[in-house]
Amino acid sequence: MSFEFSKENLEKIEVLKSRYPSPKALSLPCLWMVQYQEGYVSLEAVETIAKLIDWAPMEIYRVATFYTMFNLEPVGKYHIQLCKTLSCALCGKAEILERIENRLAIKPGESTGDGRFTLTQVECLGSCGTAPVMQINDRYYENLTPEKIDTILDSLEEGS
Amino acid sequence: MRECRIVSRKFEIDKSHTLEVAKAHGAYNAVKEAFARTPAEIVEIVGESGLRGKGGGGAPAGAKWSLMPQDDPRPSYLVVNCDESEPGTFKDRQIISKDPHLLIEGIILTSYAIRAHDAYIYIRGEYFQFQQILQEAIDEAYAAGILGKKVMGEEYRMDITVHRGAGAYICGEKSALLESMEGKRGHPRLKPKQKEPEWYFGNPTLVNNVETIASVPYIVKHGAEGYRMFGTEGSPGTLLFAMSGHVERPGVYEAEFGTSMMEYIEHYGGGIRGGKKLKAVIPGGASTAVLTAEEVSEAKMDYESMRAMRSALGTGGMIVMDEDTDMVEALKNLLEFYHHESCGQCTPCREGTGWSDTILERVLEGRGSSEDIDKLLELADTMDGKTICVFAPAVAIVIRSFIGKFRNEFEAKAGR
Numbered sequence: 396m397s398f399e400f401s402k403e404n405l406e407k408i409e410v411l412k413s414r415y416p417s418p419k420a421l422s423l424p425c426l427w428m429v430q431y432q433e434g435y436v437s438l439e440a441v442e443t444i445a446k447l448i449d450w451a452p453m454e455i456y457r458v459a460t461f462y463t464m465f466n467l468e469p470v471g472k473y474h475i476q477l478c479k480t481l482s483c484a485l486c487g488k489a490e491i492l493e494r495i496e497n498r499l500a501i502k503p504g505e506s507t508g509d510g511r512f513t514l515t516q517v518e519c520l521g522s523c524g525t526a527p528v529m530q531i532n533d534r535y536y537e538n539l540t541p542e543k544i545d546t547i548l549d550s551l552e553e554g555s
Numbered sequence: 556m557r558e559c560r561i562v563s564r565k566f567e568i569d570k571s572h573t574l575e576v577a578k579a580h581g582a583y584n585a586v587k588e589a590f591a592r593t594p595a596e597i598v599e600i601v602g603e604s605g606l607r608g609k610g611g612g613g614a615p616a617g618a619k620w621s622l623m624p625q626d627d628p629r630p631s632y633l634v635v636n637c638d639e640s641e642p643g644t645f646k647d648r649q650i651i652s653k654d655p656h657l658l659i660e661g662i663i664l665t666s667y668a669i670r671a672h673d674a675y676i677y678i679r680g681e682y683f684q685f686q687q688i689l690q691e692a693i694d695e696a697y698a699a700g701i702l703g704k705k706v707m708g709e710e711y712r713m714d715i716t717v718h719r720g721a722g723a724y725i726c727g728e729k730s731a732l733l734e735s736m737e738g739k740r741g742h743p744r745l746k747p748k749q750k751e752p753e754w755y756f757g758n759p760t761l762v763n764n765v766e767t768i769a770s771v772p773y774i775v776k777h778g779a780e781g782y783r784m785f786g787t788e789g790s791p792g793t794l795l796f797a798m799s800g801h802v803e804r805p806g807v808y809e810a811e812f813g814t815s816m817m818e819y820i821e822h823y824g825g826g827i828r829g830g831k832k833l834k835a836v837i838p839g840g841a842s843t844a845v846l847t848a849e850e851v852s853e854a855k856m857d858y859e860s861m862r863a864m865r866s867a868l869g870t871g872g873m874i875v876m877d878e879d880t881d882m883v884e885a886l887k888n889l890l891e892f893y894h895h896e897s898c899g900q901c902t903p904c905r906e907g908t909g910w911s912d913t914i915l916e917r918v919l920e921g922r923g924s925s926e927d928i929d930k931l932l933e934l935a936d937t938m939d940g941k942t943i944c945v946f947a948p949a950v951a952i953v954i955r956s957f958i959g960k961f962r963n964e965f966e967a968k969a970g971r
């Protein structure tokens with residue numbers, strides 16, 4: 396299996412190269428593009444990035460494994476990331492987690508059998524004033540209550 | 556309490572993130588004034604204003620700016636730190652989503668002062684929906700000739716690039732941030748003995764927090780004296796303080812330095828949720844020493860007062876805890892955070908955060924002993940002052956303050 400960037404992404408990469416003093420700066424932007432294109436970061440993609448920005452594949456792999464937002468394996472269509480840090484914990488995170496676990500019958504770190512939902516607990520999302528908070532894919536859901544979880548999951552289940 | 560709106564002035568205005576509304580309320584007015592002066596004059600004004608870095612460290616901005624060379628053949632860069640990951644801190648996101656043009660204006664002024672033509676905004680990966688608002692504002696500014704080859708008709712090129720992080724607390728540390736922007740792991744760098752700028756691919760670079768940069772237009776417009784009208788002698792101006800946890804109305808509210816913490820919590824936060832009693836406040840993001848209710852009643856929110864209380868102002872992001880809070884659980888929660896976020900570069904930090912997390916877990920599971928509490932304090936000593944960055948010393952402060960001020964709770968959980 397090999398990985399190729401889409402034409403659109405290759406164009407973006409060329410533009411970005413002119414914005415930085417060195418193409419090496421593009422490792423994170425390229426890894427993001429891979430993740431949006433494929434859903435996760437494969438070893439093949441790491442090699443493609445390395446060639447494109449003239450660096451050793453191992454250097455790119457070191458980066459991909461350091462940052463928690465890069466998925467090194469496929470995740471569900473909806474990646475639920477629930478904040479577990481102090482302000483969310485003080486404001487009822489446990490109740491929210493319980494409701495999600497019961498609704499989807501999965502624990503943190505697991506995906507539903509149909510591959511639609513993955514549940515992860517994450518550290519501070521920087522949204523402490525509207526705790527408890529979760530992120531589903533790129534969007535924040537704030538001031539959560541168990542009832543809100545039902546509404547959100549219902550709408551996602553209907554939508555997919 | 557005196558209302559003061561230096562960076563939050565447009566927050567409540569509808570569509571304040573758009574160029575049209577922002578301009579109608581004075582955005583980019585300071586650009587012409589700045590270009591009428593020399594870059595060195597801008598550095599001087601900012602120095603005289605006493606503006607201090609608002610990302611947590613509180614270092615004087617003017618001193619940092621004056622380290623930037625005015626006559627170096629290498630290009631200078633400005634990097635704006637929007638990695639906002641300190642638990643309890645959620646103020647920069649208000650600026651980028653409610654008044655991004657204020658930040659862009661600040662970037663233009665700061666870049667001009669340090670002779671930079673390229674600025675980067677490093678934003679935490681999770682903030683993608685706010686990043687999109689910021690990017691739209693930047694695109695609008697390009698289309699309007701505010702950014703690009705000529706800044707508002709002046710012979711000055713200005714490009715801003717938003718660089719997205721990918722989930723690493725440590726990248727808020729400025730040298731780790733620069734490593735990350737060089738495409739590498741976010742490992743903090745060793746600090747030089749002498750004062751010098753930061754370096755981005757070997758070029759002199761200034762790194763400042765979003766709110767620091769967003770304060771610059773006000774200072775250029777109103778002068779150093781205008782800024783010093785607010786705050787205290789040592790901590791001039793205002794800060795976007797934030798409140799979360801057990802308060803009625805959590806959120807971000809700008810206040811001047813020197814404001815009484817209790818008054819702030821009552822005035823803006825509506826007091827403790829459900830009429831409960833206050834137990835403790837972590838004053839400036841997770842990495843500052845926790846304060847007891849008694850200390851909070853005397854606390855003034857400025858750098859000197861917080862230091863005198865053997866804590867720190869930090870980011871001004873307060874985590875408020877009521878009388879029912881289990882302080883052992885609260886410390887466990889924070890140790891899990893630090894364990895997860897240690898970058899792994901230095902052994903005392905990598906191992907120390909893990910061990911302290913494990914020990915407290917044992918205590919919480921009822922398998923601990925009172926020796927464990929002393930072991931945690933010993934680990935705090937092992938982590939303090941023996942690492943490249945201040946991550947591990949901050950963990951030491953957190954452990955010591957929790958155990959020191961709530962030791963009876965820890966003893967009770969440890970069983971003996």
